[in-house]
Amino acid sequence: MAKRRSVSPVYSMCVQPSFLIGTNNEDGTPNFAPITWVSVTQAQGDGYMLVISMFGTKKTKENVTRTGIFSANLVSTDMLPLMDYFGSRHAKDGKKDGMAYTVSRGEVLDVPVLDESRWVYECEVERSIRTGNSTTFFCPVRNIQIDERLECKDTFDVDLTKLDPVIYSGKYHSLGKLLGSIGDFL
């Protein structure tokens, strides 16, 4: 049994996936920023919605609110320098062109997509909810682009070790081993 102690509820430990959110600026140029408050829920009918939360004011939030569309590019460990760079720059201070990266367009939505990413969601905002200084967007997934080397038989058959995602919880982490499937431990 773990011996625990109570601490102040200021801590928000949450094991977060790392995504670089690609949005269109007013002049059509792309902008990317890390957002890790990302989860999923069910959409109307089939499919999933990305649930993504942004606090304060930032270009990414403005762009998502204005255009209603964005890409969510999963960050693998080899993309960590890029994520760190995009996260330490604010678009309002100028273009984030201090690092090399290449951009394509979405296949279904007109959103900027990072060529390096192995798993990309193209999303459209359906509704949003404000809490405090944050806005949470509920966004049906209109398309998913996955690395051609990935084989997924069904929604439960995604080998995260092949995606090698950056896990965030205040610090950057990587993933451990693949442990098994549902039912393997009964």
Ligand SMILES: Cc1cc2nc3c(=O)[nH]c(=O)nc-3n(C[C@H](O)[C@H](O)[C@H](O)COP(=O)(O)O)c2cc1C
């Ligand atoms: C690892 C990491 C995770 C972040 N997660 C979030 C998040 O979930 N929500 C948010 O609003 N900002 C988040 N940020 C902050 C934005 O990425 C940061 O403010 C960025 O500079 C905004 O860029 P922009 O001006 O291009 O929108 C995160 C930053 C880092 C480095």
